[in-house]
Amino acid sequence: AQKITQTQPGMFVQEKEAVTLDCTYxxxxxxxxxxxxxxxxxxxxxxxxxxxxxxxQNATEGRYSLNFQKARKSANLVISASQLGDSAMYFCxxxxxxxxxxxxGQGTELSVKP
Amino acid sequence: xxxxxxxxxxxxxxxxxSMTLLCAQDMNHEYMYWYRQDPGMGLRLIxxxxxxGTTAKGEVPDGYNVSRLKKQNFLLGLESAAPSQTSxxxxxxSYSFSNTEAFFGQGTRLTVV
Numbered sequence: 679a680q681k682i683t684q685t686q687p688g689m690f691v692q693e694k695e696a697v698t699l700d701c702t703y704x705x706x707x708x709x710x711x712x713x714x715x716x717x718x719x720x721x722x723x724x725x726x727x728x729x730x731x732x733x734x735q736n737a738t739e740g741r742y743s744l745n746f747q748k749a750r751k752s753a754n755l756v757i758s759a760s761q762l763g764d765s766a767m768y769f770c771x772x773x774x775x776x777x778x779x780x781x782x783g784q785g786t787e788l789s790v791k792p
Numbered sequence: 793x794x795x796x797x798x799x800x801x802x803x804x805x806x807x808x809x810s811m812t813l814l815c816a817q818d819m820n821h822e823y824m825y826w827y828r829q830d831p832g833m834g835l836r837l838i839x840x841x842x843x844x845g846t847t848a849k850g851e852v853p854d855g856y857n858v859s860r861l862k863k864q865n866f867l868l869g870l871e872s873a874a875p876s877q878t879s880x881x882x883x884x885x886s887y888s889f890s891n892t893e894a895f896f897g898q899g900t901r902l903t904v905v
Contacts, residue, residue: 687832711890723882723896730891769834773890778823778842780886780894781851784834 680705682772684783691760692791698745699755699786701770710774712753714744717767717785726768729753757788765790794818798883798897805873805904813868813900815883821895822888824866826850826858828879829899835882841866842888873904 681704691697703712714726729737729744737744745754757764767787773780799814815824822843827835827850837850839858847858855877857869866885870877880901884894 684834709890713893721880721899723884725893725895728891728893771835771894777848778888779837779840779848779850780823780825780884781837782827782835784832 680772680774680779680781682770682781682783684770684786686786687784688787688789690789690791691757691764693762694759696756696758697760697788699757699768699770699788701753701755701783703751703753703770703772705751705772705774707774707776709776710772712744712746713771713773713780714742714753714755715769715771715782716764717769718763719766723769727755760790762790762792764788796883796885796895796897798881798900800900801898802901803903805870805902807873807875807904809873810869810871811873811902812870813881813883813902815866815868815885815897817864817866817885817895819885819887819895820863821885822863823886823894824860825884825886825894826856826866826868827882827884828852828877829882830879838868838881873902875904878902878904 770783826838841860844863883897886894
């Protein structure tokens with residue numbers, strides 16, 4: 679069965695430093711997609727980055743990159759040069775194309791300190 | 793484009809009352825999802841649909857029913873509300889391609905007293 683685990687309930691990072699948010703997953707399907715979303719205090723869900731299971735390279739989107747280690751079933755989000763506006767909840771998610779189910783982890787609350 | 797719209801945004805129910813949450817999307821998405829968000833629990837999938845006329849159970853389906861009579865709408869029903877259903881509910885939709893992200897509504901804050 680699909681499962682997503684985020685083991686860091688809360689993280690602190692100094693402004694301008696990089697931070698890694700952990701995500702591990704479990705699936706028996708060889709084809710799947712991994713997503714990261716940001717939820718600021720205002721509540722909306724903002725899509726950040728996507729990684730496909732067959733993608734050869736790690737995904738990058740601006741200051742966001744995804745450290746994809748398929749053998750370890752991990753898909754960690756790396757935020758470079760943290761900004762105060764990065765303070766938010768971050769969710770990792772996985773979708774299996776067969777059936778379309780999209781499930782989320784418990785989330786990590788990131789606080790960026792000035 | 794409106795994207796994904798949830799109605800209502802806030803609601804207070806008494807235990808035992810029923811209600812329906814409406815999710816409407818104007819992006820012609822095949823997939824639609826209902827989640828609940830509780831502190832420390834992340835987003836948990838209640839039910840989802842991969843196309844008009846289809847629905848499937850998610851991780852926490854008990855106490856909820858859904859319908860997808862039209863492609864653009866996905867309804868979530870609570871037949872007899874319980875305090876344990878106090879939560880923030882999110883609807884999302886996406887294309888059926890695995891590499892496309894889901895778009896979310898603004899959420900519905902439901903309190904059951």
